[in-house]
Amino acid sequence: MQIIPAIDVLDGNTVRLKQGDFAQTTIYSQSPLALAHNYEVAGAQRLHLVNLSGAKEGQVTAEFLGLIQRISAGTALRIQTGGGLRSLKDIQATLDAGAEKIVVGTLLFSKPDLVRSALTLFGPRRFIAALDVKGREVRTHGWREGSGCDIDAACRLAQEMGIREILVTDVALDGMEGGPNVELYRGLRMRFPELMITASGGVRDSHDVEALAQVPCDAVVIGKALLNGSVMLKELLEAYPQGSEWQGIIPTGNGLAIRIIPCLDIDEGRVKKGTSFQNLRDAGDPVELAKRYCEEGADELVFLDITATAERRDAVFDLAARVADAVNIPFTVGGGIRSVEDARRLLEAGADKVSINSAAVNDPTLLSRMAEELGRANTVCAIDAKKVGDRWNVLVRGGREDTGIDALEWAEEAVRRGAGELLVTSFDRDGTGEGFDVELLAHVKKRVRVPVIASGGAGTLSSFVDAVNSGNADAVLAASVFHFGTFSIKQVKQALREASYPVRL
């Protein structure tokens, strides 16, 4: 358990308030800076610095920032501080003055959006949620006002915001002689095992500290008991080794989510989808549909210009630009791309990746040149495969021509030449709803070290799970089931999550 000495600062002086009441202020003779020095000499690693003037006036003054700077420059103490912070600039200035962590209390309730922005910009590790509890209710504004929020709800709110460290004070006991509310901490420890819990307030002696260590609390903030000499900091620090700090549950390996990709087959600017690339049915305007999928949680979009003819080539560049304006997720455009120049134009129009299919089979150097000039990450090779006996053949020209080329060998060559991703479609399954060809996918995955998108055959929710589970697919693509509302993207993601795969929900 970390032992964190506290210094409360009012008008530049070291003080203690009784139960947060400014009328009951005790001023101590040692300055905050001198006291910080003493605490460091005693072996403290951290310091809890409370800006009472700031809390009272609702601002962070240059004087207080100067104090942080002097303590930070003059000692090795890691400072956590709060009080009076009202804006992102206050928070930034406090961090830049040398504070390691910002303690936010009232702000959590009065300006949650500001706290969210601060967490986003400065990182969650830099923040501690200070929750002052009376009974079960969290108090704000120097304990004077109720937040209307129960302590558990407040913990969940903090967690949901990304905060992992809470500092909990029982305001009825702080500065009194009743001892810390050990039961409160024990309950929180049980209900919120993933939060780092710092106890604050009410510590009278080393027995109280031991009771908190038994909870176990991760840290304890001690103020008055140090000032009046009822506990000795040096002894406490020796009794509780100040080891490395709890850093939260750090995930290991690879955090990539399985991507769910609606595919929009485009013909003359409209979305189409048929069975085995025939019998096309109209399913709407591509940009409107793209926006809808984006809002529904699609991770990526693929646009395939399936009947691109020379005269209509330019429509796809315009489409890419309009989609790029409308969505906040990446998207790939494929179909009819024959040159690096076409690909470059698509990327410039706003596409994130360009997929090539027949043109790559006809001239594999196109993949090499695209990867060289535009980057592997932007280069996708689409492979349409058909099962023939115990192997798969590569089809081109929208499935109309069997090249006789072995699909697995082609997959390997495509990656060797520079494809950063493969979009593998089973021609046999496409549009049938019978499930993905997991055998084909698993074989491709064994041969290459790039992400593979499974395509062709999406039918039931479990077929998506199979593509990932048995096919080892990194992403799953589907069209009809989404266009015609068989199920939603969210349902697919929930099915994957239930099967323990990471998804962005």
Added chain:
Amino acid sequence: MANYSPLIGILRYSAGNTGSVQRALMRLHISSCIVETSEGIAAVDGLIFPGAGAAQSAMNDLRKKKLIDVIKDYPRPFLGLCLGMQLLFDHSEEGDTECLGIIPGNVSILPDDVIKPHMGWNLLSTGSYAYFVHGYSCMPHDPLMTTMTAQYGTEICAGVRKKNFFGLQWHPEKSGQAGDNYLLSFVELCK
């Protein structure tokens, strides 16, 4: 003050993918303009520094455009994206490139045992998913400058800050709500 809408500059140079950033800001109703000169940079409330491509040619172009010192001395909120974040560091392994030296640390190629580039939606330490596309990653000397991380073979630095200089390894313009939130927060700081 609360209603003041800041003007965000997007720095255009050889490695900048200004289009997608500009589109994202437009979608979020944030005023922006493309800037290419020190005068243009001086006129905006905050600067976004996109990046795509190779470190070496990007630095050469900044040098040619005499923007190196302008960037180093930039006093207002500054946000480097992807390669734009990497260029804030001292040195990049990519092409053995000396970078801007604003954030102490280096940029190294991703570990051998992972697929490169790191592409896709990865979980940030903040709890959100973000869209990544990169082959190199940053290592600030001071871990406190790391604002967020992600796991990809090893723990990678996904966001960084030193004073007014912010950086993201991922693409906020392509990261759905998480990206929108970051851009809006950054703009809030530019007010």
